[in-house]
Amino acid sequence: MDLTKEQSDKLIKGCINNDRTAQETLYKLFHSEMLRVCYSYLPDKELAKEAFNTGFLKVFQSIKNFEQGKGALGGWIRKIMIFTAIDLCRKELKFNTTGIDNQELDDHFIPASALEKLYFEDILKQIRTLPLATQTVFNLAVLDGFTHKEIGEQLNISEGTSRWHLAEAKRKLRDLLEPSAKPTKERSEITK
Structure with a gap:
C-alpha cells in the first residue's frame, strides 16, 4: 500500500x-495485506487473526516511534506483524540444531520451468507442509528477506541452524514441487 507523505503524516x-477515524483508516488500509503476512507465518487461521489483532495493537501503541525518513509505513507495520506472529508461534517451534558443517547447501532451488506451471496456491499449500520451524525460517529468509543473523536473533537460534532450516525447506519444497509442476489435464485445457 503506497501512501503519499502527506497521507502518511496525517x-x-x-x-x-x-x-x-485515523486508526480505523490505517486498519482498513493494511487489513488484508497484514492478515496475509500473519497467515504466512501461522497456518492456523485463529492464531493468525490473534497475531494480526495483537500486531495492530502494537502498531497503535508505538506509532509515535515510527520515523518517517527511515522507510515506508507499510514496511514498518509489516515488521511488527512478522515479529508478533513469530512471538505467538515461538512456543510451538521445534528447531533441529544439527550442525550444517557436514551438509552441502544446495543453491539450486526449484527450476523456473517447474515454477511457471504452478499456481501461488499450490506453492503456499506445499510450504504449509513443512515443519513449523522450517517454514518460519523459509518465510523469513525467502519471503521477507531477513539475513540468517537476523533470523537467528529473532528466533534465538544460531545462524547455522537458520541455514540448515532454509536448506532443508528448499530441499523438501524441491522434492514436493517438481513432481507437481507437471500440468494437470484441467490446467492444460485452461491454457489452450
Missing part, C-alpha cells in the same frame, strides 16, 4: 492523538 498524527 494518519500517523491522527493515530498518535488516538483519533479513532
Whole structure:
C-alpha cells in the first residue's frame, strides 16, 4: 500500500492523538495485506487473526516511534506483524540444531520451468507442509528477506541452524514441487 507523505503524516498524527477515524483508516488500509503476512507465518487461521489483532495493537501503541525518513509505513507495520506472529508461534517451534558443517547447501532451488506451471496456491499449500520451524525460517529468509543473523536473533537460534532450516525447506519444497509442476489435464485445457 503506497501512501503519499502527506497521507502518511496525517494518519500517523491522527493515530498518535488516538483519533479513532485515523486508526480505523490505517486498519482498513493494511487489513488484508497484514492478515496475509500473519497467515504466512501461522497456518492456523485463529492464531493468525490473534497475531494480526495483537500486531495492530502494537502498531497503535508505538506509532509515535515510527520515523518517517527511515522507510515506508507499510514496511514498518509489516515488521511488527512478522515479529508478533513469530512471538505467538515461538512456543510451538521445534528447531533441529544439527550442525550444517557436514551438509552441502544446495543453491539450486526449484527450476523456473517447474515454477511457471504452478499456481501461488499450490506453492503456499506445499510450504504449509513443512515443519513449523522450517517454514518460519523459509518465510523469513525467502519471503521477507531477513539475513540468517537476523533470523537467528529473532528466533534465538544460531545462524547455522537458520541455514540448515532454509536448506532443508528448499530441499523438501524441491522434492514436493517438481513432481507437481507437471500440468494437470484441467490446467492444460485452461491454457489452450
